[in-house]
């Protein structure tokens with residue numbers, strides 16, 4: 001089968017022929033219908049994220065159809081449309097036992113990270129990781145649910161978003177589009193920040209009450225103006241450069257929560273007095289749980305959350321998609337079709 005292979009940091013991805021995987025007991029073979037390209041792919045290529053496993057098929061936003069089911073598979077059958085939950089925890093550590101499989105101390109698999117992912121014609125996963133997808137959600141539209149929307153569901157939970165909160169979303173991409181819609185559903189008022197007018201226009205269309213162009217500077221001051229001096233109760237930091245981290249920290253309200261989802265080469269530095277006098281909390285949010293994927297699919301199926309797809313490309317044109325993503329010109333996801 002054809003697959004897009006990663007060979008380590010600063011090496012180009014290559015389209016190759018590799019053997020088609022065989023599903024073992026309890027596993028299913030999924031014929032990939034669509035796979036979204038996430039910003040994480042760029043972190044793999046730059047080396048900022050280096051899990052030391054190569055060669056590897058990238059791609060963790062995977063939608064497809066079950067082609068074959070291994071022995072003993074229940075709950076999902078050949079021909080079913082599914083979306084892949086990309087973590088396989090050990091099932092025994094304290095994190096797995098409470099459902100926080102994404103924090104597992106001994107991950108058994110993580111598709112597109114440490115195990116072969118979805119930029120291929122087929123992927124093999126345990127039946128439990130193949131979550132049913134309703135027919136009215138098409139492959140291309142559903143792919144960004146796998147990480148984009150689901151990571152947003154997780155981060156909104158970490159932030160304990162509440163009715164009446166002001167939620168600032170800094171950096172507008174697939175996770176941000178999810179967060180904007182989820183914040184609205186939770187009864188929060190959204191401020192979206194980006195350097196791109198086109199991305200901000202989309203943010204507004206999805207429910208952001210205020211949009212601020214980062215190029216204009218004075219972010220914290222403008223947030224204080226909008227909120228009558230209060231600041232943002234929750235700030236989702238999706239960019240995390242020195243400049244954006246400073247602005248985000250200053251924009252947080254007293255008792256507010258600053259949630260890091262994105263990261264860059266830069267470190268976060270803050271004087272403790274800023275944390276002390278505001279009683280703000282700083283936290284991280286990574287990935288998502290199986291439960292959250294099921295919630296995200298349900299929200300999308302009921303039309304409560306929409307995904308944003310900029311373009312659909314054949315698998316062989318993966319490089320065009322990565323280049324467009326690196327240039328920051330995408331309004332939503334690139335989705336690859338094998």
Ligand SMILES: [Zn+2]
Nearest residue numbers: 038040147148
């Ligand atoms: Zn992702």
Ligand SMILES: [Zn+2]
Nearest residue numbers: 090093096104
């Ligand atoms: Zn575990």
